Amino acid sequence: MTTDDALRATIHAAHTATKTRVNALFAALRPAVTAIGQWAQTPEGQAAIAQMRRDRDREPCACICSITHPSTTPGHDGPATRTLNRTTETLGRVPIPMCQACAHAALAAQEAQ
Numbered sequence: 001m002t003t004d005d006a007l008r009a010t011i012h013a014a015h016t017a018t019k020t021r022v023n024a025l026f027a028a029l030r031p032a033v034t035a036i037g038q039w040a041q042t043p044e045g046q047a048a049i050a051q052m053r054r055d056r057d058r059e060p061c062a063c064i065c066s067i068t069h070p071s072t073t074p075g076h077d078g079p080a081t082r083t084l085n086r087t088t089e090t091l092g093r094v095p096i097p098m099c100q101a102c103a104h105a106a107l108a109a110q111e112a113q
């Protein structure tokens, strides 16, 4: 057996062992994948997937609380539900998506000025 033959045999053995392990892994995952696929077809699964899509598409609150409403920090209460304009020296008027709590606090802070 030459060195090349030995190398080829080693690579072949490694390749076969890897293929066997990958096949075993996929075989082990198949029941779980099948179960998820079946669940996704049920009304409960459809509702959960629709909710996940809505959550994914929601815009997060972009308020910088310490600047926009420094005296009141209610904390964010969810995704952005409205957009308030903020005027800055460098950027001019900038629309900022805000959650309900921040929009409330920001408007109150504006009125207080």
Ligand SMILES: [Zn+2]
Residues within 6 Å of the ligand: 063, 064, 065, 066, 068, 069, 101, 102
């Ligand atoms: Zn805020």
Ligand SMILES: [Zn+2]
Residues within 6 Å of the ligand: 061, 062, 063, 075, 076, 077, 098, 099, 100, 101, 102, 103
């Ligand atoms: Zn917020």
